[in-house]
Amino acid sequence: MYPWLKVFHNRLQDSFSQQRFHHAQLFHGLEGVGKSSLVSELAESLLCNNTQAELIRCGSCKSCNLLKAQSHPDLFLLTAEQNSIGVDDIRSLNDFIFHSAQQGGNKVVVIEQIEKMTESAANALLKTLEEPASKRYILMTCNDVSKIKATILSRCNKVQVNIGDTYHIAPWLGQLGIDVSVHPWTELFYDQPLLLERWLKLGIMNEVDNLWKVAHDIVRISDIAALDNELNKDPSLLSVFSRFLMSAAKQRVMNGQLGFVQYQHCVTSIEQFLSDHHQVLGINRALSLSKLIFGLQRAMKQD
Ligand SMILES: [Zn+2]
Incomplete structure (x- = not known):
């Protein structure tokens, strides 16, 4: 257990x-x-x-x-x-x-x-x-x-059901062979450790790494089709990517690269994207993904 x-x-x-x-x-x-x-x-x-x-x-x-x-x-x-x-x-x-x-x-x-x-x-x-x-x-x-x-x-x-104290998660991941210092985003999932186990089994840790990088470099992303392809590899990746985007936007605020109003625009776009996917069956994902990315780029470039 x-x-x-x-x-x-x-x-x-x-x-x-x-x-x-x-x-x-x-x-x-x-x-x-x-x-x-x-x-x-x-x-x-x-x-x-x-x-x-x-x-x-x-x-x-x-x-x-x-x-x-x-x-x-x-x-x-x-x-x-x-x-x-x-x-x-x-x-x-x-x-x-x-x-x-x-x-x-x-x-x-x-x-x-x-x-x-x-x-x-x-x-x-x-x-x-x-x-x-x-x-x-x-x-x-x-x-x-x-x-x-x-x-x-x-x-x-x-x-x-929750994790309670997260201090035992990093050693547990270590036993699986996941080095938390190699993947800077693991801490975001300490309350959902079996997701990490699943990505490891599916062999998509590199894809998650890449989503992390994309989320932090959203201003320069233009190849929506490639991103969409990547998100297709596991149903959990959509919300993971949204979480990375939230984290990256917060980071930009702390670094002084993003104002509060623009940050709010980003949060709204990300939440809208997520709720569209949870509620609308058969949604055109590539389309809603580009809407999200361009929305974020617009908000970030205004600064
Ligand atoms: Zn028995």
Whole structure:
């Protein structure tokens, strides 16, 4: 388990031992903080045949072996592989909960990114949450809790997953082989360390380095197509680039290269760009990217 998740696991462990473990748990926090990892750890422990008062899987029982083979019949996994989680997905989840457990123990539902539920899916889930059934657990994750209906929130135990103290992140990254002194931007992601792990696995650390350089040299950028191409390599890179741009603009203010009004223009353009991408499906990205870049250049050249 990731070292910063232990404190959350311990707390849940306590509530489990004291039989206060809520049937519906919502884990929220930034992308890359480890919510999914914590949830799958919990799901596996809840399904293990040898879990008694301790919420720890044994790793060798029939259930644990089924989990390793990714074929446990009492685990239902719902991820928003498409852009949304629809009402049919929630209906099949309800069917799953209703039928008895094939292994005779608990049944566990995992829903990733519940903010992607449609309105009718959320209503269908609400009914399920209102009628808790014995030995049924619903574990959910979400990156943005503000997008979740209050009626749903009020029926879950909410756990905000975060890093807490960041002092152990640099050594942890070091173990992965990421030298934080080589990549000056790593500190910006100490609260989302699994993003770094993912970029390392995808082999795109150089691309992120390059986005950092581009963000700091935005006045001279003209090849929008190349930049767009780079941003295409992972869905997380769009918000990363925006974060780099924010950081670079702040830097210019501190160096006296950018006035406050111009800085505000920059912030507005970056926020607009981000919200367009989160809200408008099928947006022409190259176009909105050039709008952003030219907007920033205009603001910076006015100084
Ligand atoms: Zn087991």
